[in-house]
Structure formats: structure tokens, C-alpha cells
Amino acid sequence: MLRTLQAEERAATDVERATLARWGSWGASGVAEVFDESRPEYEADRAELRELLDGTEYAAARRTVINAHYTDPAIATEVWGALTALGFQSGRVLEPGSGAGTFIGLAPDGAQMTGVELDPVTAAISQALYPEATIRTESFADTRMPGGVFDAAVGNVPFSRNTLHDPRHNAAGHSMHNHFILKSLALTRPGGVVGVLSSAFTLDAQNPAARREMAETADLLGAVRLPTGAHRRAAGTDALTDVLIFRRRLPGEGPLDQGWVETAPVELNGAQGRMNAYFLAHPERVLGEPMIGNGMYGAATLTVRAEDLTATGPRLGEQLAEITAQAVAAGRGMAERSGEQELEVAALIPAGEQEQIGHITDRGAEGFTQVTIEKVHAPLKVARTRHGELRALLGLRDEARAVLTLEAANVDDTPELDALRAQLAASYRAYADRFGPINRFTERRTGRTNEAGEEILARITPPAVALLGDDPFGPLVLALEHFDEGTGTAAPAGLLSQRQVQPRKPVLGWTLRMRPWPSPWTRSAPWTWPISRPCWAPMRPGRVSRWGAGL
Known part of the structure; x- marks a missing residue:
């Protein structure tokens, strides 16, 4: 098909x-x-x-076999309902471990979805189902995005005790489900909201380290424990899960009650176990009778027995409605994005572009790296006097790519696209005011003549611009202006003011x-x-000989 x-x-x-x-x-x-x-x-x-x-x-x-279990749409609908009740109307939304796209398909019209899915087959299906969404085919541990780029995060995180290597977002080596929650919180802006399904071990684990880390930046507005078997029909699993609703705190806000960070011993049907203090204080948030007995993880497994699993969706909705109403009444609904929260473009750039041969990455104080033919990010030698200009050029590259990505993904110009285009135009003006036209050059005498006896002049490109020439999207930066070689002046190209590509x-x-x-x-x-997503880069004959071994 x-x-x-x-x-x-x-x-x-x-x-x-x-x-x-x-x-x-x-x-x-x-x-x-x-x-x-x-x-x-x-x-x-x-x-x-x-x-x-x-x-x-x-x-x-x-x-992905051990944790690729997708979400019942009835449950996903209620999670989205909670986020909208908190105030979400439109904005950028992250779904880590997005699977075939259940949450994407149920998203409100104003949601601009970015899904991250490891399995290439499943990612291709979700991209075909929802071409308006951005699907990144990669491990979430490898996802590199600036903090606070999303307005919200939603999804069903993978349940696993395995630990993924992610020095920035999982330095403590938490289990996969806790890692995904912590990273989602980090990528969501202050005042934004996060609604996820996770393993019951997120709240019930005796070690509170992961919960304490979550509580450093976010409040748990509430949680609902689903009955055992709630995912049996949709995913074929009896894993015990919780719906967790978080909100990132704004600067200066104090934390809400953090009792949920701790657990306490309980005795259920004559057996000993542990349960999160939140559920002991709010037993109505457990959608069934908690018991300890045989389960997925042995003889001492906590389960929740419910007579009618088909009522899980409506019962979940009732509890989430109470949670969100209390949060809004306490002034902890979703906050609007402030003008100080700058629009980031990194999340809009397809992940694979950063791994293309020649791609230059700004490492801040560490300088710059460039991808070699061995696909290694090797240090790039750049004179310190050129750092400022190269950094500005890379910013123009990424902003231009983000504008083109949004133009290709949207039939109509959206407020986000207009903002990105205005940001690109402002960045171009700032560059031109500081350094001059991007395509500027000087000439020097070579001492040689052509067949007609005319002196041959060598054209000298500014060093930072020359370095960008090896980047696969360097020519895009050169195309941001119309340059007059005779006068040495430039005018902004059309991309800075109007649409250039169709969806x-x-x-x-x-x-x-x-x-x-x-x-x-x-x-x-x-x-x-699936097939690989198409990728275009300018063909530079002078570099094919150097890169040929890696093609």
C-alpha cells in the first residue's frame, strides 16, 4: 500500500x-x-x-519488543483532555516514544507535534498517517534539543529497567521510563504541562531519587492509577500504569506539596508492599482495589482489580477533571509563553542533518566540530577572531532550515512560521550590519594573465564564509541575499519575507x-x-574527490 x-x-x-x-x-x-x-x-x-x-x-x-506497547485511544483522549483543561490550546508538543502516533492522531488542532520513535518501520507508518507532524527516527536518548523548546509533552513512555546513555538528561542512570519523563520535563518550558502514562514503579519505587529530580523543576499536579488489564485490549499487556500530570514551575514559584516523592509500607490482603504516599492520601485516584499477589513481576506484585475494564476511560476522565480543576483554582494551570522565552529552531531541524558529512556544529566555549567521512564529529580549527562570524552564519543556516521545514509542512503560513521568518530576517540584518554582505569578497593580483593578456585576479572569500562552504547547507546561507558583484552590495532574498516552497x-x-x-x-x-526520508544537499564538484570515499 x-x-x-x-x-x-x-x-x-x-x-x-x-x-x-x-x-x-x-x-x-x-x-x-x-x-x-x-x-x-x-x-x-x-x-x-x-x-x-x-x-x-x-x-x-x-x-523495542519489550516496551513497544501502544495506548488505548480512550485513555489517550482523557490525557489530552487534562492538558486542554489546564489551558493548552496550541503550541509545540513533544511525544517521546511516539509509536504509530495514537497521541498525535488525537491531538488538538493547534498542536504542532514532534514525535520521537526508535523503530524505523513504526516511524514510517506514523509519518504516513500524520504527514503534518515531525517524526524523528532516533532513540530519545540521542535527541538533542534546547531546553524548554516545547510548550507541552504527552505520551506513553516505554517501561523498562534498562538504562540509556544520555549524559545531559540521565547522568544519574535512571530507568528508561523515569529518564523519558525527566527529559520531557527538561524540554518543556516553565509554565508548560506534561501528561504521560508510566510504569507504576515511577511512583512506587522505594528509591526516591528519580522523583526528587522531577520535583526539582516540576510539580505533580496529580496522578491516577489505572486498573491491571487497562492496556490488555490495545497493547496485550497487564503492566500496572499511572497517568501523571506535571507542570513546570515558573521562576520564583514555590513547590506544591511534595509528599508524592516518598513511599510508605502497606499491607494489602495480608501481604506487605509499598505504595506512593500520594495514593495513600488520595485512594480515590486508584481505579480499583489494590492487591498484592501474582503478577507480571512475581508473587509479590501490586495489582489493581476492577470489575469493568471498559469503564476505565470515563473513570479516568472524572479523576483528571478534579485534578485539573484544583490546579487551575490554585493558579497552577498552563502559563502563556513569555516574550523572554525565545523561539528555538533546533527542534525543527531533521535530526539526521546533524550527522551529514561536513556538517558544522557550534560547541560554545569548546569551539566547533565538523562531521568527517567516518561520521565522527571532529574538532574544526577556527581562529578565535572568526568565531563570532562563523557562529552567526551557523545561526542563519539553522534558522533558514527551520523556515523551509515549516513552509514544507504547512499549507498556510502559521504564527510560528511568521515568527521564524521575522527572526531570520532580523538575524540577517544583524549579520550584515556587523560583517557586511555574506557573499562579499576581495581581489588580489596573482601576477598571471589569461590568453587575452588580461591580468588574472584571485577572489578571496572571508575565512568564516569559506569554512561554511564545506557544510552541506552552507549554500543555503549564501542564497539568503541577492549580491551585486559590481557594486558589492546585497539585498535580502525572498525567503526572508515570503513563502518559497509549497508543502x-x-x-x-x-x-x-x-x-x-x-x-x-x-x-x-x-x-x-519504510524508505529513508529524502535528503538534498548541494553538489560541490571540488569536494567530491575528498568525500568520495565516504559516499
Whole structure:
């Protein structure tokens, strides 16, 4: 199906979207078993899958089996309802571990969604389903964005005791679900809100270190514990989960009650366990009867028994409505973005561009690095007197890329696009006032003549501009002005004032159909295989010889 859409260069119809939306994840029951090498009955299927996926994609699919469980739309709807009740109307929203896009599909019209999904197959499906969203195919641990770039974050974080390497956002080595929450809080601006589903261990773990770190910058407005089995129908798992609603504190605000940081021993049905102090103070937030017994994690597992799992959505909505009403009454609803919170562009740049050969990165006080043909960020020698100009040029590059990205993703000019374009124009004026035209040059005599006897002059480009010439998007910076070589003057190009590109067509892939797994839902759902997102960079013949070994 995806191959047809690609060949015909069109968006999916409602019927085709419905088919794509039936993708249930590698972790779904009946699919995850295929990756179990001890199951000989799936050997033929494993062999076929290895033929269809390259080594990286197969490894990514296998790696996500343990935590690729997607969200019941009824639950996701209530989480979004809580964020809107707190005041969210429009803005940039992060979804870490976005899967096939349940939260993206249910987002309010004003939400500008950025999803981060490790598995390339699932990421391609979500991009085809929701072409207006930005989907970054990468580990969330590798996501590099400035702090506070998002107005809100939402999603179902992956549950795992595994620890991901992320020195900036997980220096303490927290489990994956806590790491994702902490990083989401860091990427959400002060006054912004975060609504996530997480493992019950986030609140119930005896070690309070992760909760204390969360409480340093955010308040837990409230939590609701879902019954065991709430995700059974949608994800095939009985993991015990909580819906957590956070708000980043504004500068100068004091913390709300932090009792939720601690746990306390409890006795349930004659067995000993621990539970978060928040639920002991608010037993109505537990949607069922808490018990200790056999469960996913052994004989002493906390479970929550509910008679009617189909009522989970409405009951969750009732509790979240109380939580959000109390927060708004206390003046802890979502705050508007202040003028001092500058518009950041890094989150709008496709993640892979920073790994392209020649890409230059500003490391602040550490100087600059450039990606080599070995895909290593190597130090780039830049005279200190040139740091200011190169830094300004890189800023123009990133702002221009952000403008083009938004132009391609939106049919109409949005307030965010207008703001970015104005920011780019202001940055260009500041550069020109300080350094002169980007394309300026000087000439020097070479002492040589051409066949007509005319003196040959050498054209000298400013060193910082010359360095940018090796960057794959360096020519975009040169194109920001119309330069008159005769007079040495320049005028801003059209990108600084008006739309230059039309919305791009969805990046789609092609479909490979496999025989169905022994699970009812897969018998009519095709396997999908993504293509890489297209990437364009200017061809510079003079550099092909240097880069050829890496192409």
C-alpha cells in the first residue's frame, strides 16, 4: 500500500489510513514471539523477516519488543483532555516514544507535534498517517534539543529497567521510563504541562531519587492509577500504569506539596508492599482495589482489580477533571509563553542533518566540530577572531532550515512560521550590519594573465564564509541575499519575507506483505517497510574527490 502511495505521489485515503492505523507494534501479542530464538515454530518467519529488514532495522525491531506497547485511544483522549483543561490550546508538543502516533492522531488542532520513535518501520507508518507532524527516527536518548523548546509533552513512555546513555538528561542512570519523563520535563518550558502514562514503579519505587529530580523543576499536579488489564485490549499487556500530570514551575514559584516523592509500607490482603504516599492520601485516584499477589513481576506484585475494564476511560476522565480543576483554582494551570522565552529552531531541524558529512556544529566555549567521512564529529580549527562570524552564519543556516521545514509542512503560513521568518530576517540584518554582505569578497593580483593578456585576479572569500562552504547547507546561507558583484552590495532574498516552497508530499514507503502471524489482528494488516526520508544537499564538484570515499 505504501509503495502505491509513493508511486502515485499522493496522500493516503481514509480507507488506506485506516489500514495503516491497524499496525500494532513489534511488542504486540503474536508478533513479539517471533523474535524469541528459543521458539523453533517461528524460525521460518524469523528468516523471512531478516531478509526483509537490514541488520539495523531488525535489531531496532527486536530491541523495542519489550516496551513497544501502544495506548488505548480512550485513555489517550482523557490525557489530552487534562492538558486542554489546564489551558493548552496550541503550541509545540513533544511525544517521546511516539509509536504509530495514537497521541498525535488525537491531538488538538493547534498542536504542532514532534514525535520521537526508535523503530524505523513504526516511524514510517506514523509519518504516513500524520504527514503534518515531525517524526524523528532516533532513540530519545540521542535527541538533542534546547531546553524548554516545547510548550507541552504527552505520551506513553516505554517501561523498562534498562538504562540509556544520555549524559545531559540521565547522568544519574535512571530507568528508561523515569529518564523519558525527566527529559520531557527538561524540554518543556516553565509554565508548560506534561501528561504521560508510566510504569507504576515511577511512583512506587522505594528509591526516591528519580522523583526528587522531577520535583526539582516540576510539580505533580496529580496522578491516577489505572486498573491491571487497562492496556490488555490495545497493547496485550497487564503492566500496572499511572497517568501523571506535571507542570513546570515558573521562576520564583514555590513547590506544591511534595509528599508524592516518598513511599510508605502497606499491607494489602495480608501481604506487605509499598505504595506512593500520594495514593495513600488520595485512594480515590486508584481505579480499583489494590492487591498484592501474582503478577507480571512475581508473587509479590501490586495489582489493581476492577470489575469493568471498559469503564476505565470515563473513570479516568472524572479523576483528571478534579485534578485539573484544583490546579487551575490554585493558579497552577498552563502559563502563556513569555516574550523572554525565545523561539528555538533546533527542534525543527531533521535530526539526521546533524550527522551529514561536513556538517558544522557550534560547541560554545569548546569551539566547533565538523562531521568527517567516518561520521565522527571532529574538532574544526577556527581562529578565535572568526568565531563570532562563523557562529552567526551557523545561526542563519539553522534558522533558514527551520523556515523551509515549516513552509514544507504547512499549507498556510502559521504564527510560528511568521515568527521564524521575522527572526531570520532580523538575524540577517544583524549579520550584515556587523560583517557586511555574506557573499562579499576581495581581489588580489596573482601576477598571471589569461590568453587575452588580461591580468588574472584571485577572489578571496572571508575565512568564516569559506569554512561554511564545506557544510552541506552552507549554500543555503549564501542564497539568503541577492549580491551585486559590481557594486558589492546585497539585498535580502525572498525567503526572508515570503513563502518559497509549497508543502511537501508525505514521505511514504512501500509495502511488503508477509504471511500472517497466528494472531487475529494481523490477518488483514499488511507489514510495512519504510524508505529513508529524502535528503538534498548541494553538489560541490571540488569536494567530491575528498568525500568520495565516504559516499
